[in-house]
Amino acid sequence: MSLALRLAVRARPSPFPPCRKLLPLPVTRSLHNSPADSATPLPITAHGPPPKPPVPAASEICELRRRQKAERANPGKKLWKEVRVEKRDSGLAILLDKLPIRTPLKKAIVVPKNKPLLADAVALEWSLLNSAQDALTKRYRTPLTQLAARVIDMHEPNTFTPSRDATIKSAMGYLNTDTLIFCAPTTPKEHRHPNKKTLRELQVAEAKPVVEWLTTVLWPRTVIEYNNGDFGITATAQQPSDTEKVIMGWLEGLTDWDLVALEMATLSSKSLLIGARLVAEWSSDVGVGGKSWGIEEAARAASVEVRYQTKIWGEVEDTHDVDKEDIKRQLGAAWLMALGGAR
Structure with a gap:
């Protein structure tokens, strides 16, 4: 093709529409300047299914409820029928x-x-x-x-069961700091309410008839000294040696059942004297009780200060009410241990 013909072809208009001019792509910028690390694939060496995703640890109360629910659903089996x-x-x-x-x-x-x-x-x-x-x-x-x-098991002492002598010694340890004979300090006149008894007056009113019964009926001609709060909280009155001997001899003469009953009552009331009267009132082996002083009276004598404080400041729910019933439960167990009667 000649040069003139080639120039004529180029001058002829194109049958295709003209191409649009492409806009430049936007410039991307990274959020950080640190270079990207290339991943290094590792060979798969694990066998079996993939592990389960971690589960957050449950609280103690949730775990307790879960166990209780499981126990109710599957209570287990009794090994006995009757x-x-x-x-x-x-x-x-x-x-x-x-x-x-x-x-x-x-x-x-x-x-x-x-x-x-x-x-x-x-x-x-x-x-x-x-x-x-x-x-x-x-x-x-x-x-x-x-x-x-x-x-x-008392006559074969072991880690969980102390001997009879150890039980008597433990009970005697409560005598000088007995709850029943501890009197609070005297309330000053300016702090007294004209129509209300002080804590000291309530303690004496509760302890006096019990101490009189013990020193006239159970341990005649003995003397029991009160702990006077006016001399200080830590000051304790030492009981006369003759009184200690009489009480020790009485404890040694108790049967094993009455001794454990006395121990239970003493530990729950923090008072050897309360435990002694409860056992002496109801035990058929002691034989001096009139069965007129029982669980309610013992619990009342052991909780004079608590009742006085809650009357002033109020009772804490699920605390004072639970403690009040729990001490009756423990004293009731001691009462059953000492109680005698024909079948």
């Missing part, structure tokens, strides 16, 4: 079907024949258990069983 009390020559045995309940030292629990209510109460504890595991993990549901086992 709980009954059987009369034997040695006393009243509590049987799970045909096997007796045993102490930690593998001795059969046999209650004296003159304590039928205690035997029935121990049998009731085991009747109310949901499973055999409850007997091991929920010991708070079998308090009377533990006290009975404490009596039977």
